[in-house]
Amino acid sequence: MESxxxxxxxxxxxxxxxxxxKAFYVHVVVNIVxxxxxxxxxxxxxxxxxxxxxxxxxxxxxxxxxxxxVFGANIIGLxxxxxxxxxxxxxxxxx
Numbered sequence: 001m002e003s004x005x006x007x008x009x010x011x012x013x014x015x016x017x018x019x020x021x022k023a024f025y026v027h028v029v030v031n032i033v034x035x036x037x038x039x040x041x042x043x044x045x046x047x048x049x050x051x052x053x054x055x056x057x058x059x060x061x062x063x064x065x066x067x068x069x070v071f072g073a074n075i076i077g078l079x080x081x082x083x084x085x086x087x088x089x090x091x092x093x094x095x
Contacts (some may be wrong), residue, residue: 010011013080020069020070021070023070024066024070026069027063028047028063031059031063034055034059035052035055035059038052038055039052078082079094
């Protein structure tokens, strides 16, 4: 019974992870399209002042933090494995 629970938990975790990755890629595509529109509008209506750089900086920062949440936490050692280890450590400590 316990192994079935573990398999189901792994399946649900994998499904959740795939949704996170998909959402990140959708975010990237939407950002690219948005930036293209913003740049074109800026260059058509006020070509002497390039205010689109503010949007570029904001969107790049937002995308970076989204990437960090989806992929980066594992790189710096604070991913799902770290969470699982801390949960087990906490449960052992508080028995």
